[in-house]
Amino acid sequence: MNHIVNVGDFKIGCDGDMLVTHALGSCLGLTVFDPVAKVGGLLHAMLSLSSINPQKAQANPAMFVDTGVPMLFRSLYEKGALKGRLVVKAAGCGNPMGKNEVFKIGERNYTVLKKLLWKNNILLESEDVGGTNSRTIHFDVSNGQVTLSSAGIKRLL
Amino acid sequence: MTTKEHPIVAQVEKFPGMPGAAVKLLTLVDDPDVSIAQIESILRQDPGLTANLLRLANSAYFGIPSKVGSVRQAVILLGLKRMVQMVIATCTSAIMDRTVPGYDLPAGELWRHSLAVSVAAEGLVRALKLDGGEEVFTAALLHDVGKIILGQFVHNDYVKIALALDQGLPFETAESIVLGTNHAEVGAQVLSKWSLPEGIVHAVRWHHEPEQAQRIDPIMDVVHVANMLCLMIGIGVGREGLNYRPSPVVTKRLGITTSHLEKVASQTLQWANELSQALAA
Numbered sequence: 001m002n003h004i005v006n007v008g009d010f011k012i013g014c015d016g017d018m019l020v021t022h023a024l025g026s027c028l029g030l031t032v033f034d035p036v037a038k039v040g041g042l043l044h045a046m047l048s049l050s051s052i053n054p055q056k057a058q059a060n061p062a063m064f065v066d067t068g069v070p071m072l073f074r075s076l077y078e079k080g081a082l083k084g085r086l087v088v089k090a091a092g093c094g095n096p097m098g099k100n101e102v103f104k105i106g107e108r109n110y111t112v113l114k115k116l117l118w119k120n121n122i123l124l125e126s127e128d129v130g131g132t133n134s135r136t137i138h139f140d141v142s143n144g145q146v147t148l149s150s151a152g153i154k155r156l157l
Numbered sequence: 158m159t160t161k162e163h164p165i166v167a168q169v170e171k172f173p174g175m176p177g178a179a180v181k182l183l184t185l186v187d188d189p190d191v192s193i194a195q196i197e198s199i200l201r202q203d204p205g206l207t208a209n210l211l212r213l214a215n216s217a218y219f220g221i222p223s224k225v226g227s228v229r230q231a232v233i234l235l236g237l238k239r240m241v242q243m244v245i246a247t248c249t250s251a252i253m254d255r256t257v258p259g260y261d262l263p264a265g266e267l268w269r270h271s272l273a274v275s276v277a278a279e280g281l282v283r284a285l286k287l288d289g290g291e292e293v294f295t296a297a298l299l300h301d302v303g304k305i306i307l308g309q310f311v312h313n314d315y316v317k318i319a320l321a322l323d324q325g326l327p328f329e330t331a332e333s334i335v336l337g338t339n340h341a342e343v344g345a346q347v348l349s350k351w352s353l354p355e356g357i358v359h360a361v362r363w364h365h366e367p368e369q370a371q372r373i374d375p376i377m378d379v380v381h382v383a384n385m386l387c388l389m390i391g392i393g394v395g396r397e398g399l400n401y402r403p404s405p406v407v408t409k410r411l412g413i414t415t416s417h418l419e420k421v422a423s424q425t426l427q428w429a430n431e432l433s434q435a436l437a438a
Contacts, residue, residue, distance in 0.1 A: 007390060007391050007392075007426060008426065022391070023391035023392075023394045024391060025388055025389045025390060025391045025394045025398070025399055026389035026390065026391075026399070027389075027390060027391055046390050046391075046422060046423070047419050047422060047423055048419075052416070052419045052420055052423050053419075053420060053423035053424070056423050056424070063423065094389075094398070094399050095389075095399065096385055096388075096389065096399040096400075096401055096402060096403050097325075097327055097399070097400060097401060097402040098402040098403060098405070099405075100402075100403045100404075100405050100408060101415070102403070102405075102408045102413060102414060102415050102418065103385060103386075103389070103403045103408075103415075103418070104415065105389055105390075105415065105418065105419065105422070106389070108415070132398050132399040132400045133398040133399070134391070134394045134395070134396075134398040134399065150398075151396065151398065152396070
């Protein structure tokens with residue numbers, strides 16, 4: 001069954017589920033999969049740090065990378081996932097054209113993600129980040145396959 | 158693009174006009190002697206519009222604690238400028254709700270983007286404490302109206318546009334090279350045909366190229382930034398992705414920082430949902 005993950009949201013799926021998120025511009029799309037427990041999660045986080053808007057972060061932790069990512073991992077552990085088996089993939093974090101530092105929201109999202117993963121000894125299996133394209137993720141939790149659609153082209157991540 | 162025979166020009170001329178009530182109210186906005194009775198008599202001719210207007214006035218976005226039950230109350234509580242903005246929003250939602258080819262926007266997405274840019278623009282006006290930001294709502298709401306006309310032309314010539322994008326050009330420049338005009342310019346033509354105030358037409362015309370405008374205008378600048386921000390957070394981002402260039406000149410003259418952008422972004426979805434619920438009901 002298809003489950004759509006909106007901006008500032010995450011969903012956990014099991015065997016037979018397809019987790020989908022559209023229109024990743026500067027936002028981070030993160031997929032985490034346990035091939036043994038056959039559970040997976042998809043996060044669509046908008047902004048890097050919960051300190052931007054603590055009130056929002058409390059109501060909706062998935063909006064921010066620093067609160068959304070830990071929540072995604074915790075929810076998977078509750079479903080039987082084990083840290084050592086997790087396959088983690090990232091997409092999105094795009095930026096508009098030019099060198100306008102003020103608009104580097106995507107870059108900030110990516111930096112915070114990398115810091116978080118590094119601190120927790122987790123490596124990214126693959127990533128497709130940056131650039132100006134908008135991306136859509138289809139995450140098939142039956143087999144862990146992550147398909148990226150971007151500018152009319154589909155490919156496996 | 159100057160000949161009347163050009164198919165894009167022909168589409169601009171065929172484009173639906175603004176309903177009569179909206180046009181009449183617009184002409185009253187700048188009249189210092191306007192009375193509530195005059196406004197009531199215009200709206201009385203259009204009960205559907207009045208009902209939609211009251212629903213909007215009661216939306217969470219405007220945060221009026223008591224229930225707004227009449228046109229008179231709405232004018233008193235919100236002011237005439239706000240009322241006219243809502244009339245325009247009510248009248249344009251049907252036009253802007255469609256599927257837009259070329260940019261590959263599904264039905265409803267352009268409208269969702271338009272509402273999001275409006276509330277983000279108002280958020281930026283508040284965050285930056287800008288004066289005279291009242292017109293920003295309508296300019297933001299209608300900034301992409303040109304996409305409705307240009308979409309089919311973008312679709313037909315997408316291969317050529319993609320080639321121009323491969324050269325590293327922003328999307329609106331690619332449109333101009335291939336089609337002889339871009340969606341901002343076409344939108345401005347529609348709005349001048351609708352007799353909207355010059356400030357709104359100007360902001361729409363230059364929302365992607367604010368550095369090319371002859372006149373510096375904070376409304377234009379704010380629409381430029383709010384539009385970029387909403388595309389970045391995935392609201393109304395189409396096939397062209399983030400292939401636009403935010404102007405460093407604009408960010409400098411507005412004094413805008415990443416922190417302003419992120420704070421507004423964190424609230425934009427909620428504000429846009431509050432407005433769109435009132436419009437969709």
